[in-house]
Amino acid sequence: MSKGKLIRWGICGVGKISQDFCANLVNLPNEEHQVVAVAGRSLERAKEFAGRFSITKAYGSYEQLAQDNDVGIVYVGTIHPTHFDCCMKMFEHNKHILCEKPMTMNANQTRKLIETARSKKLFLMEAMWTRFFPAVLKLQELIADGTIGEVKLVKADFCMQPPERVDRLYDPALGGGATLDVGIYPIAMASLIFGGGRPESIKATGYLTDTGVDELASIIIKYPGNRVANLCCSLNLNMPKQAQICGSKGIVTLTEPFWCTTQLQTPSGNLDFPLPKPDLEMIFANGRGMTYEAEAVRRCLVEGKTECEAMPLDESLIIAETMDSILKQLGVKY
Template sequence: MATRWGICGTGLICNDFCAALSSCPSSEHQIVAVAARELERARKFAATYGIPTAYGSYQELVQDPNVDIVYIGTIHKTHKSISLLCLNSGKPVLCEKPMCLTIDDVKEVHRVAKEKNLFFMEGIWSRCFPIYDEIRKELDSGTLGQPFLVISTMTMPMLDVGKTSEGGGCMMSIGCYVIQAANLVFKGMPEKITVEGTLAEDGADLGACIILRYSGNRMASLIYYSQAMAEITEKSFSERFKNLQSNTFTIIGTKGEIKVDAPFLCPTKMSGPSGNKEFPLPKTKHPVILPNSEGLCYEADCVRQCLKEGLKECPKMTHADSEIINSIMAEMCKQLGLDYSGVSTTATTKNIFIY
């Protein structure tokens, strides 16, 4: 039986998630409903993707008995409230990152998911790509020896990173990707977190350099920045992003190293002790907007498998992973002077860039 998806939101990432699902067999994935805050937008989106039901509120969608799981791709600051709405209505959830803006909210959502005995996953899609499976195999096999250094850089052409009052900022959009890279390798909390960053005039972060020190002299050197090629506006965002070769992820160990080619957040190529690996992206019936978004199908397949097995969290992106990543981000916020604790979760018409 197919996994029946309900979609919350009609923005860029929801477009690409639905386009990615078009590469999957209908016997495995079906989009049965979409909801937006304006019914006409939901109807237009539904017509594009052949979705049978459109709703003008998220409350209506979570009450639909045909929906097996809800995908949340709305603006950052609404993720917590919509996640809780879904969980309290008995619906499992795949929520785009960041799942919440504060670590306290992350823990609250996880607590409710456990109380309701429902599946919940923060959608850091990188973890579901075949290249990341290869990384795990290399780490588990011991071919690297003892990993002691992670180096990751994430740059993006973003002239507008949004306002912190709207849940914006570069950390929430792209900084989490370099942090998840370190977490993939070193798992637990670092012993020390050091951050130097740059803020926009309105206080949102434009980027930062991060040093994470772990036990046993293990370290991660991480950089994220939003202004790379941002002013070359005669080229599309996709063209500019694809030309940024800095977006790589390297793991160095006592016996060898792994290098994940750009873009490491949604990769198709890597090199390591077992040789070069390449996994071409699947073809979709509908065009994607953001680079390599065809790979969102890997995340959907991963969620489907978890549901079939009765799992309440995804082994590739566990609740513990989310709490560690968001705890690191919470400390970064302190050091950078960012405060999301008072951000309203009320939806607005302004969209914030989501990747």
């Protein structure tokens, strides 16, 4: 997998999210991270991606990437309906995996991936990059030291309205719908703040598109200790994408976009956490923050860990179960 502290990456998928992640990897020290291979659904697209990031090997199939003995860990950045099969293929060849969110389409698939990773003693993590942002780490400190008292409510919204209809978001075959695509961010934020525990109750309402996926979901989750999350996600509303952490002594607001925020509004004033300047242009807002996630994965591998404490596999499973419940209540069937 590595020589000394060098981590050798393979990139599975050549879409926008993979481009941003790879742009961060190639900006990290070469003695710590190297991207040695990339695979796409076509060799032409893989070669184009490889040329952009000076990657030596390009493959036209994910199986070829899995068979590459130079690759130690694979970043799975394909669309989420393909995550399960891609990950299982990589596990067959004993690759460690960082898999984009949502890890799979449902809790059963997520459970199988976790069981496989643990049985083979391989690293697996859902790529919840939010967990590694300095602003979010500071938020956890503020909660732990009692700055805002006992946290009782989390409010978080990820409601977007693209200027043009994005067909993938409305196609059930491509894992479309608000909850899986963007709702996972508010759900995961509530889970983080409330310690990754299992909810006591989940109530969801909303409405579906003409294709049968959820266009809007309003969600209330109750956690043990009378703690509540009030969440919303949608594909047709343009609302402030903020999160508020409400405690008995005050409120901390994660400014927009909350899942990759660089500013906290606290009772004592604003706290800013600027990102490193990008050497390459990023596609997604604050995409430079993916570097924190990559560095965390490397630390885990160097230390011989198969799970990351910041994004435990058991919590990924609970989040998947939560989304299953929401989608069932909304009437979404994939």
